Structures are given as structure tokens and as C-alpha cells.
Amino acid sequence: MILLNREDIHQVFSMPESIEAVKQAFMLYSQGKSEVPLRTNIQAPKRNGTFLFMPAYVEDMDCASLKIVNIFSDNLKKGLPTSPAQVVLIDGTTGLVSAVLDGTYVTQLRTGAASGAAFSVLARKDASIGALIGTGGQAATQLEAMLCARPLKEVRIYDVSAERLNAFVERMSKELASYGAKLVAAPTCDDAVKDADVLVTMTPSLTPVFNAAVVKPGCTISCVGTYQPHMQEMDPAILPRASKIYFDSRSAVLAESGDIIKPLNEGIITEDDFTGELGDVLLGNVVGRESDDEIIVFETVGIGTQDLMTAKAIYEKAAAAGVGTHWE
Numbered sequence: 001m002i003l004l005n006r007e008d009i010h011q012v013f014s015m016p017e018s019i020e021a022v023k024q025a026f027m028l029y030s031q032g033k034s035e036v037p038l039r040t041n042i043q044a045p046k047r048n049g050t051f052l053f054m055p056a057y058v059e060d061m062d063c064a065s066l067k068i069v070n071i072f073s074d075n076l077k078k079g080l081p082t083s084p085a086q087v088v089l090i091d092g093t094t095g096l097v098s099a100v101l102d103g104t105y106v107t108q109l110r111t112g113a114a115s116g117a118a119f120s121v122l123a124r125k126d127a128s129i130g131a132l133i134g135t136g137g138q139a140a141t142q143l144e145a146m147l148c149a150r151p152l153k154e155v156r157i158y159d160v161s162a163e164r165l166n167a168f169v170e171r172m173s174k175e176l177a178s179y180g181a182k183l184v185a186a187p188t189c190d191d192a193v194k195d196a197d198v199l200v201t202m203t204p205s206l207t208p209v210f211n212a213a214v215v216k217p218g219c220t221i222s223c224v225g226t227y228q229p230h231m232q233e234m235d236p237a238i239l240p241r242a243s244k245i246y247f248d249s250r251s252a253v254l255a256e257s258g259d260i261i262k263p264l265n266e267g268i269i270t271e272d273d274f275t276g277e278l279g280d281v282l283l284g285n286v287v288g289r290e291s292d293d294e295i296i297v298f299e300t301v302g303i304g305t306q307d308l309m310t311a312k313a314i315y316e317k318a319a320a321a322g323v324g325t326h327w328e
Contacts, residue, residue, distance in 0.1 A: 001097050002324040004314065006105040012317040015112065015144045018310055019120065022113040023282055025309035029249060030279025034058045034305040038255055041228075048074050050228075056304030062092035065308040067103050071227075073204055082137045083107060089311045099315045099324070103307075104137070106314070110306040112141025114248060115222040118298040119149035119198050121281055122246070122289050123220040127197035130155035130181075133189060133210060133233075134203040134225065135168035142200045142224065143172055147179040150198060154182045158192040190214050201225060205233040212237035217293040226259040227301050234259040234299070236268050243294035244275040244287075249303045256301045 028034045040053040049072040057064040069085035076082050085103025090096070119127070127150040132143055135157065143155060157172075159165035162185075169185045176183070186192035193199060194214045203209050203225045212235040215221070221242075223234045236259075239245065247253040253260050263269050276286035278298065289296060318324045 001327045002099045002315065002318060003327055004099055004101045004318055004324045006102045008318060008324050009102060009105050009109075009314055012321050012323050013109070013314045015109065015116065015141065015148050017313060018109040018113040019116040019145065019148060021309045021313040022110055022306050023117045025303070025305040026117065026248060026277070026279035027282050028058055028279070028309070029303055029305045030277045030283060030285075033060055034308070036249070036304045038252060039304070047072060054302075054304040054307060056308040057092065058305065058308060059092070061312070063308060063312055064090040064092050065304065065311055066090070067107070067304065067307045069103055069107055071204075076136065087307050087311045089308075089315055099311065099318075101311050101314060106307060106310055108138055108141040110310040111138055111224060111300075111302060112145035113310070114300045114302070114306065115142055115200050115224060115298070116145030116149045117282075118222050118246070118278055118300070119146055119220060121278070122296050122298065123150055123198050124218050124289070124292050126292075127220075128153045129196050131186075131192040131196035131199045132157045133159075133192060133199070133201045135159040135161075135164050136202065136204075138202050138224065139168065140172060140175070142202050144176055144179075146198050146200060147176060147181055152181045152198070154184060156184045156186040156192040156196065158186040158189045198222070201233045203233050204231065206231055208235040209233045210235055212241065215241070215295060217295060220289075220296045220298070222298045222300065223259050224300055226257050228256060229258050229261050232258040232262055234297070236263040236266070238295065238297065239263055239269045239273070241295050242297045244289070245269075245273055245297045245299070246275050246278050246281065247298070248278055248300040248306075250274065250277055252301050252303055253299050257299055259299055
């Protein structure tokens, strides 16, 4: 068994590789080739926390995984990760554990890669302006993924905390300088969203974080932060404007995402408005973008197959490179 920390993973694995692994995960899921029970969700209200357990199994690849990820938003005030996690990778032929990986970083990679996968197939080819709402623990990989998916000239970033926003923009401007995009701290959310070709929302908000009225035609939106029915970061007014609505997993979104559950319950949209899963777009079974003026929404809550495929790809590269700590 190999233990892989963040530095080990960063040494052998990149965001483009993560996007490809997640694309494979989405296709396997949409083909019915992965077994992914809905995550077990245990609330810890005393600590404003949530314990999440996410198993997955792909029989054709003789591989299984279990991710343990715990969402504790108050950790931000303590200088700790808001979503500490581990991923256990299991050999499907023997049941032995192959690796234990830093699940916080795996989660960041695969969650960012979900947006990157969506933008790579759904965003306008000439997309040049990006917008990112939220600068928490998942934001860095969301930002890198959109830069991987499209050669953006500028990304406008907004957060309710000006101090956190400015620190994030300064840090990311250095870390992602090779992409050549200008990163800008937007004074308001509207300033970030206006004229954006691609938009990511990555917050734990209970109420919408952007104004649908300022979203321009042709924008592709990836809403990532809403993983429980009572949460809602998407302005539901964008849904009637959207030409197409895609999910990572239809069943998971309908069970977990307030971004979709609430508008459904309020009659703003119906299930007839759903276009399909991103995996089916990648497989060629469902249509993607058909014109430059379409507003497209992608809602993702995350599925265990993403963790499995990302962890498997990382493990294989680390084993080949002799990276990681061996635990006999």
C-alpha cells in the first residue's frame, strides 16, 4: 500500500490529466458501468459540520474506492481545510487497499476537473472571459480547470470577504501565471459575472450568489457548491433562460442539490427541461452546445466514480515513478 500526500500527488499529476480522468468517470457512470450508491450524509449540527462517505466500484477495471470527506465550514476561521478528506483505493481482485490518498487534494482536483470537463465540451470555442464566485478551498482548482478548458484572457473573481479575495488573486496570479490570463478582483458579483463566457460558483451559500439578469447570452455556468437540498447558490431565474441543463448525475442532483430541487418544487422548471448527463454528451448520445448564444447550465454534486478514476490515475503514475510512502 502506498500513502500519497498532497506534495506526492502534485509531483506526478496535473489538472489536464485530472480532467481526462473525470471525463472517463462521467462516461463510465452514464454507461452504467460504475456502481455508485448515493453518499452517506451524517450531520454534525453542534459543529456546523457534515460527514460524507462516498463509495464507488467499477467492475470492468477491478477497482473500488471509498472517500471520507467532512465539510466543516468554520474551519476557515481556524486556518484549517474546510473539507478534510482521505480516499482509499482498493484492488478489486483481492480487496486489499492499494493506496490512501490525500482526499482533500483529490477532491479539489476532481471537483475542479468536473467544471473543466463541462467547459471543454459545452463552452463557446471563443470564450475569453471567465468569472469565479467564491475563493474557498475548492476555488484554486476551479480556476485552473477553466483556464485549462479555454484559453481565457481574463478571469474576474469575487468573494464576500475582500481580504480573502485579494489574497487569493495575488496568490493565484503567481501560481497560474503560465496560463497567461489576467486575474482581477471584482468589486461586486455583478462586475464579475457581466460579460463572462464561463462562470463557476463555488460557495456553501443558502441563497443565490449571482444575478441571472447580468448573465450574457452564450455563457456556460458550472454550479459546484450546492450539495444539500437546503443550499442554493444558483439564481433560479437563469434556468428559464437556459437552452440546456446538464448534470454529472441526474439521480444525485435530484437527491442532493437545492439549486435544482428548489426550482422544481416551485414550478420554475420541470424535469422536461433537463437535457441530460455530461457523460452522455461525451459519449455522443446527447446533444451539446448548438449555437454561440445558448446559455448552458451544468450542475454538479460530485459522484464517487470521479474519486475512483482520479485516485486510480494518480496511483498508477505514482507507483510508476516510485513516489509516495510504502506501508507494508
